[in-house]
Amino acid sequence: LAKTTQPISMDSYEGQEVNITCSHNNIATNDYITWYQQFPSQGPRFIIQGYKTKVTNEVASLFIPADRKSSTLSLPRVSLSDTAVYYCLVGDLDSSYKLIFGSGTRLLVRP
């Protein structure tokens, strides 16, 4: 199971683009990269998932370089409501069922 490393916290201001990077040096061939968002007193919520290159949805973009040893979650024009903890998760359900969350990145968006 690939271990992930993320910054503990990040600060930003409303309207800025925020990029959160996750390092996963021992990612396996069949592993996918998934990001979750968690607000206080709520369960994590799925944001985006990818395998390689770039994935974009209505909430965020996920950039994955060719070596797949890291990934970057990009949140365009953040608002105060984006203040949350963001988790990077790497794994493949076919080969590893023990999906482990890392410590996450606490993002604070200021006015």
Place this chain on the structure above:
Amino acid sequence: NAGVTQTPKFRILKIGQSMTLQCAQDMNHNYMYWYRQDPGMGLKLIYYSVGAGITDKGEVPNGYNVSRSTTEDFPLRLELAAPSQTSVYFCASVSDRVYGYTFGSGTRLTVV
């Protein structure tokens, strides 16, 4: 679709008491998980199940038990509650190939 339903939402237990945290999902997901989250910390995996009748330990299984008699339900049992089990408990499920978890709203448990 209700998704993942957890009951109760809040509970206060006395040391040594027992209780069962209920978790039910209506998405026909094979994989189900129990996590605990202490204040200001990340999620720790307690137990998981890959299908009815199959369960396995996660990172922090001591003091807990689970069963999976049906695809829909995955109850978590605390036999002898201890203050160290004060936490928020989240149940989650995921389908075989789609990676995104669906989480329940959590159960906040206090042991006094």
